[in-house]
Amino acid sequence: MEPGGARNSLSQLRRGAVEYCVLALLRDGERYGFELVRKLSEVDGLVTSEGTIYPLLTRLRRDRLVTTFWRESETGPPRRYYQLTDGGREALAGFTVEWARFRDGVDGLLKDEEEQ
Amino acid sequence: MRQKHPNKLVAEYLNRLESAAAGLGRGRRTELVAEIREHVDDGLREAGAVDEVAVRNVLERLGPPEEIAAAAGPPPTRAGRLELAAMITLALPFVGWIIGVVLVAASRAWTGREKVVGIAIALLPAVILALSFVAVGPSSGADTPGGTAVATLPEEEVDGSSGGLGPIELVVVLGSFFAGPVAAVYLSSRLRRPPERTGLASA
Numbered sequence: 001m002e003p004g005g006a007r008n009s010l011s012q013l014r015r016g017a018v019e020y021c022v023l024a025l026l027r028d029g030e031r032y033g034f035e036l037v038r039k040l041s042e043v044d045g046l047v048t049s050e051g052t053i054y055p056l057l058t059r060l061r062r063d064r065l066v067t068t069f070w071r072e073s074e075t076g077p078p079r080r081y082y083q084l085t086d087g088g089r090e091a092l093a094g095f096t097v098e099w100a101r102f103r104d105g106v107d108g109l110l111k112d113e114e115e116q
Numbered sequence: 117m118r119q120k121h122p123n124k125l126v127a128e129y130l131n132r133l134e135s136a137a138a139g140l141g142r143g144r145r146t147e148l149v150a151e152i153r154e155h156v157d158d159g160l161r162e163a164g165a166v167d168e169v170a171v172r173n174v175l176e177r178l179g180p181p182e183e184i185a186a187a188a189g190p191p192p193t194r195a196g197r198l199e200l201a202a203m204i205t206l207a208l209p210f211v212g213w214i215i216g217v218v219l220v221a222a223s224r225a226w227t228g229r230e231k232v233v234g235i236a237i238a239l240l241p242a243v244i245l246a247l248s249f250v251a252v253g254p255s256s257g258a259d260t261p262g263g264t265a266v267a268t269l270p271e272e273e274v275d276g277s278s279g280g281l282g283p284i285e286l287v288v289v290l291g292s293f294f295a296g297p298v299a300a301v302y303l304s305s306r307l308r309r310p311p312e313r314t315g316l317a318s319a
Contacts, residue, residue: 032158033154033155033158034155037155049177049183050178051155051184051187052179054148054151055148055184055188058144058188079154080151
């Protein structure tokens with residue numbers, strides 16, 4: 001595989017995983033866009049362009065995994081908040097199980113390779 | 117029409133985003149631009165400053181507008197056959213203009229503003245020409261017997277050396293033939309390369 005190809009598939013992996021990271025961040029309650037995006041970008045290696053999270057949030061809303069509502073803010077104009085739906089909660093639970101299996105499997109293989 | 121952001125850098129950034137997102141539906145595009153704008157304002161409030169450094173930091177973290185637009189949907193700008201046909205027909209006078217305008221209007225590769233500018237460039241000389249004919253009357257020209265044309269047109273009109281057209285009219289007529297190609301060049305310059313579908317993080 002060319003190095004470019006590896007980088008590309010890694011970024012596809014990230015793209016898939018970030019969706020569920022958003023859902024995970026909303027597990028314990030609603031958050032507004034800026035807060036959500038900053039939390040995600042604090043995770044090393046997950047997101048480099050914060051702006052690309054917004055289209056993803058739209059997709060999650062379209063897929064009914066999150067809903068949005070507006071709330072007054074103390075410091076400025078009203079903010080759009082994101083909240084998990086029941087569907088979102090289910091999707092997150094499913095992913096959590098699948099991800100653990102996937103991660104353990106990949107880790108196992110990567111370790112074997114190292115030891116040889 | 118959204119209100120222009122008071123900060124020049126932010127306004128420029130949002131304009132770039134709007135252009136890059138031309139392929140999204142209007143509702144989706146407006147929403148995306150509004151969301152990014154809210155994000156910028158939140159970021160600046162958090163930074164507690166609106167100086168250039170604060171603005172640049174927030175925009176830098178957001179990433180290139182083209183990348184955001186690419187993440188939002190299929191690249192708007194891939195010049196398809198429609199855009200090619202629109203630009204070619206726009207360059208052809210008369211019937212071509214009409215077809216060209218319809219095709220440009222139908223395309224999703226250009227923003228509303230780009231369409232208006234392109235169409236205006238293409239048709240402006242022709243419109244001026246048409247208006248001048250209406251104002252002067254269709255029978256004007258060197259072969260007009262009598263004085264009606266002489267009264268309304270500049271004197272060069274009557275020597276007939278350029279087939280009844282004065283220098284100004286000549287420029288407008290020539291202009292109306294060149295305007296189409298100029299408009300086509302403008303519109304093609306507004307077509308962006310299909311952006312790479314880069315991931316959320318391009319390591």
